[in-house]
Amino acid sequence: MMHLEEITAAVELGRTGDREAARQQLTDLWNAAQDPQTRCAIAHYLADVQDETEDELRWDLQALEDVEDDGWLPSLHLNLADDYRRLGQVELAQEQLAAARAHLPGLPDGAYGEVIRAGLEHVAEALAAGSVQRLETSPSS
Incomplete structure (x- = not known):
């Protein structure tokens, strides 16, 4: 089961500048997430740590697809x-x-x-x- 603390820690990595580690941790969490609302939140944060706008768009669209x-x-x-x-x-x-x-x-x-x-x-x-x-x-x- 996924913990909010794990998501928060990964988001904080991105905010403090380690976007690569944040991307990896959030991607792992997204792959493990079962419910759409958790996937929506993680995709929303994953978009924020992308270097390319096209990748950001892909994750933002994924978040919208999973939104509940x-x-x-x-x-x-x-x-x-x-x-x-x-x-x-x-x-x-x-x-x-x-x-x-x-x-x-x-x-x-x-x-x-x-x-x-x-x-x-x-x-x-x-x-x-x-x-x-x-x-x-x-x-x-």
Whole structure:
């Protein structure tokens, strides 16, 4: 059985700069995960430690495929919008921004909701400016 501590430790490795070790540990945890919600969470974090946008997109799409809790949807669609923006796929990025916005009413007040709302604005601004660069305020950083 998988423990939240193992996932948290792997995510922390990525946040402190050891993206390679984080990728390996999260991939092992994802392969061992049985339930879709755990797989969704791990895929969501795996996307964040990828070096290539295409790989990040693949994991973000996997997370969306496994999602069971609607509370994840604003963040998942935001990350997909940013992936598509960085890949120059404007229409897909716009579709994902619209999907994220559609789920905003379900976001809680507080820090998490504020981060997602701010992220949506940053990605929308970058998309409007035609930027394909990773944002300093990237949803995946």
